[in-house]
Amino acid sequence: MAEEAERKPVLETVQAEGTDGNCVTFVLHDEDHTLGNSLRYMIMKNPEVEFCGYCITHPSESKINFRIQTRGGIPAVEPFRKGLTDLMDVCHHMLSTFEASVKEYKAQKETEMD
Amino acid sequence: RHVGKMAERGSLEEMRSRVVLGEFGVRHVHTTDFPGSYPGYTDAWDPVTFRQGFHVDVTHMDEGLLEFDLVGIDAAIANAFRRILLAEVPTMAVEKVFVYNNTSIVQDEILAHRLGLIPIQADPRLFEYRSQGDEEGTEIDTLQFQLKIKCSRNPRAAKESSDPNELYINHKVYSRHMTWVPLGNQADLFPDACFRPVHDDILIAQLRPGQEIDVLMHCVKGIGKDHAKFSPVATASYRLLPDITLVQPIEGEAAEKLKKCFSPGVIEIQDIKGKKVARVANARLDTFSREIFRHEELKNMVRLARVRNHYIFSVESTGILPPDVLVSEAIRVLMGKCQRFLDELDSVPTD
Numbered sequence: 001m002a003e004e005a006e007r008k009p010v011l012e013t014v015q016a017e018g019t020d021g022n023c024v025t026f027v028l029h030d031e032d033h034t035l036g037n038s039l040r041y042m043i044m045k046n047p048e049v050e051f052c053g054y055c056i057t058h059p060s061e062s063k064i065n066f067r068i069q070t071r072g073g074i075p076a077v078e079p080f081r082k083g084l085t086d087l088m089d090v091c092h093h094m095l096s097t098f099e100a101s102v103k104e105y106k107a108q109k110e111t112e113m114d
Numbered sequence: 115r116h117v118g119k120m121a122e123r124g125s126l127e128e129m130r131s132r133v134v135l136g137e138f139g140v141r142h143v144h145t146t147d148f149p150g151s152y153p154g155y156t157d158a159w160d161p162v163t164f165r166q167g168f169h170v171d172v173t174h175m176d177e178g179l180l181e182f183d184l185v186g187i188d189a190a191i192a193n194a195f196r197r198i199l200l201a202e203v204p205t206m207a208v209e210k211v212f213v214y215n216n217t218s219i220v221q222d223e224i225l226a227h228r229l230g231l232i233p234i235q236a237d238p239r240l241f242e243y244r245s246q247g248d249e250e251g252t253e254i255d256t257l258q259f260q261l262k263i264k265c266s267r268n269p270r271a272a273k274e275s276s277d278p279n280e281l282y283i284n285h286k287v288y289s290r291h292m293t294w295v296p297l298g299n300q301a302d303l304f305p306d307a308c309f310r311p312v313h314d315d316i317l318i319a320q321l322r323p324g325q326e327i328d329v330l331m332h333c334v335k336g337i338g339k340d341h342a343k344f345s346p347v348a349t350a351s352y353r354l355l356p357d358i359t360l361v362q363p364i365e366g367e368a369a370e371k372l373k374k375c376f377s378p379g380v381i382e383i384q385d386i387k388g389k390k391v392a393r394v395a396n397a398r399l400d401t402f403s404r405e406i407f408r409h410e411e412l413k414n415m416v417r418l419a420r421v422r423n424h425y426i427f428s429v430e431s432t433g434i435l436p437p438d439v440l441v442s443e444a445i446r447v448l449m450g451k452c453q454r455f456l457d458e459l460d461s462v463p464t465d
Contacts, residue, residue, distance in 0.1 A: 045159035
């Protein structure tokens with residue numbers, strides 16, 4: 001029990017009374033525009049999302065309020081999860097494309113030097 | 115009506131894909147291609163479309179500088195990489211300085227500050243972060259350096275000489291005087307590694323005879339968010355690809371004038387049937403000084419714009435890690451962030 005009290009929160013959710021999971025505010029700790037804006041873009045690309053936005057509560061605190069409202073009765077956690085997975089896929093693809101491109105450039109330089 | 119629709123389609127494409135630089139402002143800055151914004155366009159996230167439209171071109175690479183193009187992603191993600199390169203890719207830097215003797219005129223804290231800013235040639239991926247509350251440091255998270263130097267008078271100097279280089283020995287303290295002191299089993303773990311500052315010739319302090327500096331330094335792993343000394347890039351920046359279109363053909367004197375308004379190499383004058391005709395040769399070279407808007411007769415003949423999803427990145431490393439490794443690490447940091455929240459989402463159902 002003491003361990004749980006010492007552990008810093010990573011993700012919290014805030015939900016208004018009476019709404020059934022369609023509109024949720026996620027509080028992401030230790031994050032800023034880096035993840036906030038890129039995640040917002042990925043989630044906005046989801047047609048099931050009616051509203052998606054984030055804000056930094058106070059510049060002295062490093063946490064963001066990330067709000068998702070869904071269109072058709074889908075729980076808000078789903079687009080959140082999908083957005084994170086999509087962003088991971090984008091990063092994977094970028095990494096492999098970038099490394100291939102660097103390799104190609106290096107190989108081209110080698111042949112030019114010879 | 116048909117012509118009107120074509121013009122509409124053209125301006126719609128412009129709104130979706132270009133950032134237009136007008137005389138008094140910039141238009142269409144924000145990304146608007148989200149589902150539902152435009153009738154007739156789906157704009158939903160499609161990995162297949164993304165992969166087809168995305169590509170990376172490396173234009174220049176050497177040990178210090180990498181320039182590459184990222185085509186087909188949005189500003190949010192490109193900016194995320196820029197921010198991560200500046201502030202969240204870890205490096206090793208001097209954090210604690212144990213001052214045994216400092217009789218120089220540089221104060222202890224100023225000396226410690228300067229030592230912290232020296233880039234250290236040590237691959238941060240070989241080390242761990244120091245655990246919270248640990249004051250001593252272990253061999254897995256700390257690198258130890260020693261700087262011990264004493265200035266003395268040169269007995270062999272000429273009598274009337276006034277050149278300090280002749281009169282004194284060791285009067286300039288350089289970063290090459292920092293020596294690595296292996297901790298614990300580091301000597302066995304890294305037999306070939308040579309941990310030293312990236313540059314040998316960083317002037318740390320100046321001494322006169324009798325002054326001495328004897329300090330022990332502990333390097334730890336950190337990120338730029340904590341202190342700028344941990345930032346692995348000299349700078350990382352991007353710009354959008356310029357797109358210059360001549361709305362009307364420009365000839366003769368006006369063509370020459372047009373050429374002077376842009377950076378060299380952007381506008382090319384061709385000789386067609388005796389007349390000088392201007393043509394956009396390489397818009398990429400332009401730095402958008404907006405000189406064209408100072409000329410009444412030319413400002414409406416050119417459209418200055420930028421392609422919204424084409425980023426020309428420039429990453430300059432401080433020398434700790436090669437710049438292409440830095441970009442790979444930055445992408446991994448973003449993946450790590452996403453994974454952290456995915457894991458948190460998956461672990462919550464235990465409540």
